[in-house]
Amino acid sequence: MGSALETLCGQAYGAGKIELLGIYLQRSWIVLHAAAMILMFTFIFGVSVLRLLGQTTTIATAAGTFAVRMIPQLFAYATVIPVAKFLQAQSSIMPMAFIAAVAAVSHVVLSWVTIMKLGWGLVGAAMVLNGSWWFITLAQLAYVLWGSCGLAWSGFSWKAFSNLKGFVRxxxxxxxxxxxxxxxxxxxxxxxxxxxxxxxxxxxxxxxxxxxxxxxxxxxxxxxxxxxxxxxxxxxxxxxxxxxxxxxxxxxxxxxxxxxxxxxxxxxxxxxxxxxxxxxxxxxxxxxxxxxxxxxxxxxxxxxxxxxxxxxxxxxxxxxxxxxxxxxxxxxxxxxxxxxxxxxxxxxxxxxxxxxxxxxxxxxxxxxxxxxxxxxxxxxxxxQNWGGDTRGKVDEEKEQFSKPLVE
Known part of the structure; x- marks a missing residue:
């Protein structure tokens, strides 16, 4: 659902309507966290769902139990995916790459300790996955909220609750x-x-x-x-x-x-x-x-x-x-x-x-x-429909588009 921001934020940023990006981000948070609340029940009843689908007891129990422990990661996704799309639309990639690199190194080490050395199995895997994703989420969120995005983030706004129906669609x-x-x-x-x-x-x-x-x-x-x-x-x-x-x-x-x-x-x-x-x-x-x-x-x-x-x-x-x-x-x-x-x-x-x-x-x-x-x-x-006017730029490019790509 967060990929909607790739279209909306990317085109708004290209059109110079940078102030719209923060509004889109907040709308996406609202929509994705509501969706996460609904999807959480599929995690809770994962064992029953898999058994109804005819899976063996061993596979259903292992997968369903693991799914319950992964609920915190579900809400991490709902927070960090819109942030990632928001930053990508501005080509702000290096902060995300640095945060991901730190998370990847720590994830490998912690996975080895919890799964191989301590023998915690799926419990250890779930703990490390949840921890890694929440580290990425909080780090990227801090980068956005603490004024590193200029006009793209001007603070929380009630405008985020407008036109939610269209955004949900x-x-x-x-x-x-x-x-x-x-x-x-x-x-x-x-x-x-x-x-x-x-x-x-x-x-x-x-x-x-x-x-x-x-x-x-x-x-x-x-x-x-x-x-x-x-x-x-x-x-x-x-x-x-x-x-x-x-x-x-x-x-x-x-x-x-x-x-x-x-x-x-x-x-x-x-x-x-x-x-x-x-x-x-x-x-x-x-x-x-x-x-x-x-x-x-x-x-x-x-x-x-x-x-x-x-x-x-x-x-x-x-x-x-x-x-x-x-x-x-x-x-x-x-x-x-x-x-x-x-x-x-x-x-x-x-x-x-x-x-x-x-x-x-x-x-x-x-x-x-x-x-x-x-x-x-x-x-x-x-x-223009979501807030802005860019008609002039398109007309200027039309005359050039008919020329060959390599001149």
């Missing part, structure tokens, strides 16, 4: 867009729990999904970068520069993920031993490595193009694409291959790859057919 659409993508990946692990020898299937998929998440952090960085750049340029009224940013980030992402996939394939017999000592799990991870490599490319491209969509404010359109690609094509195909044709975990993953590939193709078609002049006009209208 934008936030909800953004949330659905991201949730469909996240649930699609998590569905892999969920369905693996229904197979024969579910512990091995879940373990192997967890290893692969973790690697996919780690590699995906690069794509996530590009996602944020292109979202900020596109939203800023459209807000300023420079559609030609926004289009150039899209071209650059797509090719950059492709090259980086080709490198990552090559490394995984070359070392497919070595890397699984760092995650598990079970030979059965190691063999299954090796078998899945080719699909993992293909998935890193597809997921990276999808993430980057989603960043373009957020910067331009296309969340609603992308929601429909996600539903079609993931839940009409990808998951049904994966279940068919995995269970009907007895392909097991590989079948489920084949379905996921097909769904992700379809999503990438749809996003690429959408980007290729975009009239960026119109998008700049739409951004100007959006900022």
């Amino acid at each position: 934008v936030s909800f659409t953004s949330a659905v867009m991201f949730c469909l993508g996240s649930w699609y990946m998590l569905a892999l692990v969920l369905f693996a729990g229904y197979m024969e020898n579910p512990e091995t299937s879940v373990d192997a998929l967890s290893v692969c999904v973790n690697i996919l998440g780690w590699v995906g952090t690069v794509a996530l960085g590009l996602n944020v970068a292109v979202s900020v750049r596109v939203s800023n340029e459209l807000g300023y009224g420079r559609p030609r520069t926004a289009r150039l940013a899209v071209i650059v980030v797509v090719f950059t992402s492709l090259l980086l993920e080709l490198f990552s996939s090559t490394v995984l394939l070359v070392y497919k017999k070595q890397y699984p031993i760092y995650f598990t000592s079970s030979q059965e799990v190691i063999r299954l991870v090796e078998e899945l490595t080719l699909l993992l490599g293909v998935s890193t490319i597809g997921n990276s491209m999808q993430s980057v193009l989603s960043g373009v969509a957020i910067g331009a404010g296309w969340q609603t359109t992308v929601v429909y694409m996600n539903i079609a690609s993931y839940f009409i094509v990808g998951i049904p195909l994966g279940l068919l291959l995995g269970f009907k044709f007895n392909m097991g975990v590989k079948g489920i993953w084949y379905g996921m790859v097909v769904g992700t590939s379809m999503q990438c193709c749809l996003l690429l078609m959408m980007v290729a057919r975009t009239n960026w002049n119109n998008e700049a006009n739409i951004a100007g209208d959006r900022i």
